[in-house]
Amino acid sequence: MDVLDLARWQFGITTVYHFLMVPLTIGLSLLVAGTQTAWVRTGRRRYLAMTKFWGKLLLINFAMGVVTGIVQEFQFGMAWNEYSRFVGDVFGAPLAMEGLVAFFVESTFLGLWIFGWDRLPKRVHLACAWAFSLASVLSAYFILAANSWMQHPVGAELVDGRPRLTSIWAVLGNSTLLAAYPHTIAGAFAVAGAFLVGIAAWQLWRAKPDGDVWRSSVKLGAWVGVAAFAALLVSGDQQGRLMFDQQPMKMAAAEALCHTEQPAGFSVFAVGDVADPDCESVKSITVPALLSFLAEGDFHSKVAGVDDLVTRYEQKYGSHYPVDPRLGELSGKPIDYVPMLPVTYWGFRLMIGFGGIGALIGVAVLWLTRRGRVPRHRWFPALAVAGIATPFLANSFGWIFTEMGRQPFVVVPNPSGVDGVWMYTARAVTGMSVGEVLTSLITLTVVYGALAVVEVFLIRRFVRGGVAAVPPPDRPGSDDRDVLSFAY
Amino acid sequence: MDLPTIWFAIIALLWLGYLFLEGFDFGVGMLLRVLGRDEVSRRVLINTIGPVWDGNEVWLIVAAGATFAAFPGWYAGLFSAAYLPLLLVLLALIGRGVAFEYRGKVDSARWRDTWDVVITAGSLIAPLGIGLLLSWNVLGVPLDAAGNRAGPPLAALRWDTLLGALGVAGFALTHGAVFIALKTDGPVRVRARRLALRLAPVALAPLVALLLVVQLREGSSWTWFALGAVAVAAAVSWLRLRAGREGQAFAALATAIAATVVTLFGALYPDVLPSTVDPANSLTIAETASSPYTLTVMTWLAALGTPAVLVYQSWTYWVFRKRISAAHIPEVHAP
Numbered sequence: 006m007d008v009l010d011l012a013r014w015q016f017g018i019t020t021v022y023h024f025l026m027v028p029l030t031i032g033l034s035l036l037v038a039g040t041q042t043a044w045v046r047t048g049r050r051r052y053l054a055m056t057k058f059w060g061k062l063l064l065i066n067f068a069m070g071v072v073t074g075i076v077q078e079f080q081f082g083m084a085w086n087e088y089s090r091f092v093g094d095v096f097g098a099p100l101a102m103e104g105l106v107a108f109f110v111e112s113t114f115l116g117l118w119i120f121g122w123d124r125l126p127k128r129v130h131l132a133c134a135w136a137f138s139l140a141s142v143l144s145a146y147f148i149l150a151a152n153s154w155m156q157h158p159v160g161a162e163l164v165d166g167r168p169r170l171t172s173i174w175a176v177l178g179n180s181t182l183l184a185a186y187p188h189t190i191a192g193a194f195a196v197a198g199a200f201l202v203g204i205a206a207w208q209l210w211r212a213k214p215d216g217d218v219w220r221s222s223v224k225l226g227a228w229v230g231v232a233a234f235a236a237l238l239v240s241g242d243q244q245g246r247l248m249f250d251q252q253p254m255k256m257a258a259a260e261a262l263c264h265t266e267q268p269a270g271f272s273v274f275a276v277g278d279v280a281d282p283d284c285e286s287v288k289s290i291t292v293p294a295l296l297s298f299l300a301e302g303d304f305h306s307k308v309a310g311v312d313d314l315v316t317r318y319e320q321k322y323g324s325h326y327p328v329d330p331r332l333g334e335l336s337g338k339p340i341d342y343v344p345m346l347p348v349t350y351w352g353f354r355l356m357i358g359f360g361g362i363g364a365l366i367g368v369a370v371l372w373l374t375r376r377g378r379v380p381r382h383r384w385f386p387a388l389a390v391a392g393i394a395t396p397f398l399a400n401s402f403g404w405i406f407t408e409m410g411r412q413p414f415v416v417v418p419n420p421s422g423v424d425g426v427w428m429y430t431a432r433a434v435t436g437m438s439v440g441e442v443l444t445s446l447i448t449l450t451v452v453y454g455a456l457a458v459v460e461v462f463l464i465r466r467f468v469r470g471g472v473a474a475v476p477p478p479d480r481p482g483s484d485d486r487d488v489l490s491f492a493y
Numbered sequence: 494m495d496l497p498t499i500w501f502a503i504i505a506l507l508w509l510g511y512l513f514l515e516g517f518d519f520g521v522g523m524l525l526r527v528l529g530r531d532e533v534s535r536r537v538l539i540n541t542i543g544p545v546w547d548g549n550e551v552w553l554i555v556a557a558g559a560t561f562a563a564f565p566g567w568y569a570g571l572f573s574a575a576y577l578p579l580l581l582v583l584l585a586l587i588g589r590g591v592a593f594e595y596r597g598k599v600d601s602a603r604w605r606d607t608w609d610v611v612i613t614a615g616s617l618i619a620p621l622g623i624g625l626l627l628s629w630n631v632l633g634v635p636l637d638a639a640g641n642r643a644g645p646p647l648a649a650l651r652w653d654t655l656l657g658a659l660g661v662a663g664f665a666l667t668h669g670a671v672f673i674a675l676k677t678d679g680p681v682r683v684r685a686r687r688l689a690l691r692l693a694p695v696a697l698a699p700l701v702a703l704l705l706v707v708q709l710r711e712g713s714s715w716t717w718f719a720l721g722a723v724a725v726a727a728a729v730s731w732l733r734l735r736a737g738r739e740g741q742a743f744a745a746l747a748t749a750i751a752a753t754v755v756t757l758f759g760a761l762y763p764d765v766l767p768s769t770v771d772p773a774n775s776l777t778i779a780e781t782a783s784s785p786y787t788l789t790v791m792t793w794l795a796a797l798g799t800p801a802v803l804v805y806q807s808w809t810y811w812v813f814r815k816r817i818s819a820a821h822i823p824e825v826h827a828p
Binding site for chain 2: 064065067068069071072073074075076078079081082083084086087089090091092093094095096097098100101102103104105106108109110112113114115116117119120121124125164169170171173435436437438440441444445448449452456459463466467492493
């Protein structure tokens with residue numbers, strides 16, 4: 006493997022891993038702020054117990070999100086320095102905003118929240134919970150602004166071969182971002198919902214004390230998960246339409262649509278090699294005309310296939326890579342405009358499939374626990390705990406689909422606007438030695454793997470302990486005012 | 494001052510914030526098993542930085558992000574050139590970050606010992622790497638005409654950059670010891686003060702030596718004043734600590750690191766990343782800066798955002814201003 010492939014694997018592994026922690030942090034922090042608000046308003050122990058229990062899990066997860074996030078920020082400069090030079094004028098601003106406006110608030114107020122239980126007045130302490138959770142939601146906006154610009158560059162012009170920012174408002178109001186943001190936040194809530202359902206349903210089934218805490222958590226998690234899935238469908242549909250306009254090749258790749266069709270059907274499932282250039286070997290179960298509808302809201306519209314798009318892209322962006330030593334082996338070679346179809350086709354379906362399964366499990370658990378019931382079968386907790394994985398998988402496949410679907414570009418050309426602003430992934434990578442990138446790829450993967458084991462171990466261990474340690478609400482903290490209510 | 498120069502100064506300020514704040518975090522980490530002779534005193538040490546270390550680390554993230562946005566070529570050139578040293582810094586930051594969170598989660602001596610090793614090693618390696626990076630940046634990087642590293646992967650390892658590594662780590666060690674003396678009570682406080690007094694002359698020497706090297710090679714006449722301020726502030730810090738005035742000693746060390754940053758960035762100006770291969774390859778403030786529009790947007794952001802950060806981070810330190818002693822540590826670990 007060459008430097009480009011290794012750097013891509015590294016970015017893929019570290020990003021997918023980082024994005025296991027991020028949605029859980031975003032979703033869980035808002036839910037915890039919500040339960041704490043309920044506690045401050047009603048004074049019920051149940052809500053305090055929920056705040057403390059889920060808050061502690063939030064912290065275990067948050068630490069991992071932070072440290073893996075630094076890798077992401079440094080990696081642009083380390084492994085993708087040509088990319089950083091090219092896009093810095095535009096891409097750097099949202100990144101700096103994320104740090105200055107969101108991360109500072111998030112980490113500072115999280116510290117105040119963790120250690121401030123007995124130091125701060127109740128309402129000020131609650132405000133800290135809202136400050137860090139809203140900051141985590143805000144951070145997603147800025148980083149998605151940066152990502153959406155790569156999918157659909159706006160608010161820039163090409164000056165001396167590099168994009169130059171002309172309107173920050175265009176970047177922050179990018180149509181791609183306005184669809185991707187609710188989709189990502191909904192995905193975060195789906196994760197947090199399933200997390201609550203899985204753990205709380207298991208606790209209910211164990212019939213440990215504090216049944217009211219677990220019952221409320223199951224309900225909260227299931228409703229949040231189901232509502233999130235509905236929001237995912239709506240925002241995902243919006244994204245589909247934008248993709249049809251902005252990244253037609255990604256659309257065709259999502260369907261492995263070989264030839265242009267009118268009307269085009271939506272393939273539910275395929276047997277055979279979806280990368281077959283003529284689709285000869287593929288047997289597909291197809292809903293007629295549905296893809297046309299998803300693309301343009303019209304059952305009769307034409308959807309361009311991969312073969313037509315390749316011709317169109319070659320005419321517009323050239324059929325061969327320029328002769329440039331920085332392109333390595335690809336210098337002067339023909340450009341392959343087709344993303345890896347098995348990845349995009351199956352990634353897209355696995356995203357929707359796992360998202361749907363997760364929502365169904367939420368509904369099932371809600372039904373099974375209706376009016377105080379608790380199923381005694383062993384499969385009940387197994388189902389709920391397995392459900393935790395589904396939105397994580399859906400998120401990962403969604404990102405893998407959308408990032409692989411824009412290849413061979415790292416910055417996709419905007420078909421109607423900003424002229425000349427695009428970049429091939431092959432041109433973005435740092436000209437370093439295989440040894441360097443291999444070293445980082447191996448060490449980061451090994452360290453991340455080890456930390457995943459530790460995190461899961463700690464979460465399981467903490468979950469088993471239940472909420473016994475939560476004091477009654479009339480006596481927050483300890484009798485002895487000198488002793489810290491929370492200490493490492 | 495024009496916008497690019499203002500942004501050069503803002504980035505220097507962000508590094509100052511980082512070195513000052515996470516400097517003592519690193520020192521506390523390094524001294525965890527030195528000053529913390531039993532489990533309770535170790536927890537006293539960790540809890541002096543418990544609520545704040547994560548917020549302190551954001552200064553690094555913002556320094557890197559601001560460099561990316563304001564001087565893309567600087568960010569791209571430095572970070573790729575220092576690929577392996579930065580990887581080590583990242584691993585150190587990852588390790589100590591999760592270690593603080595995880596060490597108390599299992600009630601077992603072996604578990605805690607393991608994480609203590611991670612905290613100590615991480616808190617030592619990270620400032621070593623950052624010192625290496627900063628001093629390499631100031632003293633010069635082998636850059637080709639495209640702004641990429643022309644030397645081998647470990648080109649950053651030289652005797653003068655090793656001085657920089659020891660300089661920043663030594664400062665962090667001293668800063669941490671003084672911080673512990675300021676933030677704790679009881680035997681830990683006494684031990685920290687005694688250690689800081691004995692340690693400071695040795696631990697701060699590499700930093701002063703580095704600054705002398707930088708001054709002699711790259712400095713201008715006015716940076717002599719900044720260098721002098723470092724030496725004076727360090728001496729004042731030591732004297733105030735000996736007099737038992739920990740707060741004043743801490744403030745004097747803050748002045749020393751501020752003067753250090755002024756010396757380093759003053760020597761760097763008007764370059765952002767000088768090349769040792771050919772002066773023509775050096776990246777300058779003017780050539781590397783982003784467009785005036787981007788810098789204007791960023792300036793608004795910094796003008797509105799930075800004061801707010803200073804206010805609420807100061808408030809955090811105010812909320813947790815009490816000294817911590819063994820009596821404050823709850824018996825049971827937080828589950």
